[in-house]
Amino acid sequence: MKIKKILLAAFVFVGSVAIAQNKIIAHTDQAKTVIDKDIYGHFAEHLGRCIYGGFYVGEESAIENVKGFRLDVINALKEMQIPLLRWPGGCFADTYNWKDGIGPKSDRPSIVNVHWGGVTEDNSFGTHEFMDFCELIGAEAYVNLNVGSGSVREAKEWVEYMTSSNKSPMTELRKKNGREEPWKVKYWGIGNENWGCGGHMTPEYYADLYRNYATYCHGADFKIAGGANVDDYNWTEVLMKKLSRHQFLVDGLSLHYYTIPGGWSHKQSATKFGEPMYYETLQKALRMEELVNRHSTIMDKYDPAKKIALIVDEWGQWYDVEPGTNPGFLYQQNTLRDAISAGVHLNIFNNHADRVRMANIAQMVNVLQAVILTKDEQMLLTPTYYVFKMYSVHHDATLVPVNLESEMYEVDGKKIPALNASASVKDGEMNLTVCNLNPNKDIEFEYTVTGDTYSNASGQIITGSKINSMNDFGKPESVTLKGFEVNKPKHGKMKVKIPAKSVVLISLSK
Structure with a gap:
């Protein structure tokens, strides 16, 4: 199956100000391919x-x-x-x-x-x-x-x-x-x-x-x-x-x-x-x-x-x-x-x-x-x-196709999507991994799951104070895996704000 993934910037206009609309839609009803x-x-x-x-x-x-x-x-x-x-x-x-x-x-x-x-x-x-x-x-x-x-x-x-x-x-x-x-x-x-x-x-x-x-x-x-x-x-x-x-x-x-x-x-x-x-x-x-x-x-x-x-x-x-x-x-x-x-x-x-x-x-x-x-x-x-x-x-989870609409991250006139994601389902748990590439801005997105219903949510995060934060010998870890608090989904939707320069896992269960 060819997985379709959309990476683009969507905007609504309030007055003359453009506001980016960040969305991730995960289609559990289309999950077919196993991630080896x-x-x-x-x-x-x-x-x-x-x-x-x-x-x-x-x-x-x-x-x-x-x-x-x-x-x-x-x-x-x-x-x-x-x-x-x-x-x-x-x-x-x-x-x-x-x-x-x-x-x-x-x-x-x-x-x-x-x-x-x-x-x-x-x-x-x-x-x-x-x-x-x-x-x-x-x-x-x-x-x-x-x-x-x-x-x-x-x-x-x-x-x-x-x-x-x-x-x-x-x-x-x-x-x-x-x-x-x-x-x-x-x-x-x-x-x-x-x-x-x-x-x-x-x-x-x-x-x-x-x-x-x-x-x-x-x-x-x-x-x-x-x-x-x-x-x-x-x-x-x-x-x-x-x-x-x-x-x-x-x-x-x-x-x-x-x-x-x-x-x-x-x-x-x-x-x-x-x-x-x-x-x-x-x-x-x-x-x-x-x-x-x-x-x-x-x-x-x-x-x-x-x-x-x-x-x-x-x-x-x-x-x-x-x-x-x-x-x-x-x-x-x-x-x-x-x-x-x-x-x-x-x-x-x-x-x-x-x-x-x-x-x-x-x-x-x-x-x-x-x-x-x-x-x-x-x-x-x-x-x-x-x-x-x-x-x-x-x-070995089953890939859940995602549609992703992302604002852009811009440096010196060049742009790339600020968000990057993939999702899978296994043993009744839905997992979404999202990267925020923008090092300067927390990004909020709307997360929608179609085809199945989940009532519980938990998260994990990897981030640091600087883009070059690292772990070094003889020093406490600067970059590690920590818990990340997320709200429970309601009617298949949830708002998520992920910090700048981070990798986040959102796990949904029934």
């Missing part, structure tokens, strides 16, 4: 301190751990209800030989991480460690195969090693390394960014190569083709044309888009910015709507039944690194601006749940728009963490 919980997925690459020192410290560490995994991180991710984790990359995936990361750790060869900082990778975190971690946090595993520098046989054997219960050299090797039963691995990415670090291929060449790999990866349940970079619509066109006729070989097509205020050559600070850069960040975040729409339109042409999912498996904010840190480690702080942007992205994905069935923010710990930061034995939860925790109400 995997839209709330995460990404862990061998990059900087995401894995080593981030969530994996080794069993000999003084930091409290389980099998070498930080207990504080495990508990935080479980509370956030992380549904999915993608690994080992990213660009790293297309230089990774999985056999280097199995067996006794003392026997594993080291490699140089050529993409991220040129550091030596000792391969102490490999297949068994990744699957152990997924089991500890209750997350589905998404494994990215090496197409750029690997081989079909290498990929085939990895799938067999992890998923086969038949007697074979690979299953015997797995058992020798301590795992008797196969793992259940649903998602398999066949290559990554093959238009760039994954081989600088043409879409025609990659499509043929993909079919070759997919043919031999028996046991790979849900196979994902490496899709477009941002607005490379030709890449999507070529892949859909070549792959849709072989739908038994492809289940998903990926899309990568990062929000980069200032652009690649002029990346900005994650914490030191004014309102113009705040505005530019959210304007670029909203572009995700256009990208999803246009790539989906191409996919609809070849796959009108929407059997092939759009997988946004890399998204998030990309700023300059924190001063004094390794540029190749991509370590950045996280502010209220990032929380609002995360809310905008997740609302967009929810509203396109008919086509978007997985998305992974980059990256989980200590890299780019992380939900968790660590510093030796310390750990903190970022503003983005709290958005994912708040939005967990949408996991």
Whole structure:
């Protein structure tokens, strides 16, 4: 079902003064599409301190751990209800030989991480460690195969090693390394960014190569083709044309888009910015709507039944690194601006749940728009963490289409809608998530629910005193999840005023 969402400014005139009319109408009687919980997925690459020192410290560490995994991180991710984790990359995936990361750790060869900082990778975190971690946090595993520098046989054997219960050299090797039963691995990415670090291929060449790999990866349940970079619509066109006729070989097509205020050559600070850069960040975040729409339109042409999912498996904010840190480690702080942007992205994905069935923010710990930061034995939860925790109400819920009429937020003559929203229903509870992008103004809107009746309401809010409010080590949290008081609905309607620069959840029950 195509979800229709209206973002516009409506005005009534009193005398000569224009007054904006902000409205959200949620149509529970039109709720049909399930929001896949995997839209709330995460990404862990061998990059900087995401894995080593981030969530994996080794069993000999003084930091409290389980099998070498930080207990504080495990508990935080479980509370956030992380549904999915993608690994080992990213660009790293297309230089990774999985056999280097199995067996006794003392026997594993080291490699140089050529993409991220040129550091030596000792391969102490490999297949068994990744699957152990997924089991500890209750997350589905998404494994990215090496197409750029690997081989079909290498990929085939990895799938067999992890998923086969038949007697074979690979299953015997797995058992020798301590795992008797196969793992259940649903998602398999066949290559990554093959238009760039994954081989600088043409879409025609990659499509043929993909079919070759997919043919031999028996046991790979849900196979994902490496899709477009941002607005490379030709890449999507070529892949859909070549792959849709072989739908038994492809289940998903990926899309990568990062929000980069200032652009690649002029990346900005994650914490030191004014309102113009705040505005530019959210304007670029909203572009995700256009990208999803246009790539989906191409996919609809070849796959009108929407059997092939759009997988946004890399998204998030990309700023300059924190001063004094390794540029190749991509370590950045996280502010209220990032929380609002995360809310905008997740609302967009929810509203396109008919086509978007997985998305992974980059990256989980200590890299780019992380939900968790660590510093030796310390750990903190970022503003983005709290958005994912708040939005967990949408996991596997049924999307409720919304019509939204919003006033505009204007900076230097440029305008974007001030409100952004999505809604869902699950177990008799109706949940609406709303972002107020305007940092200067509380916004009141009329909220109407059609098709069902609710009598009780509660709310939660994420906000801060400044647009660059953040959580920092050794200090009380500045941005967290708090209760938000809302009036009960009457006759299916309610007035809601949400504070400036905030993300709000309104929950209705009967």
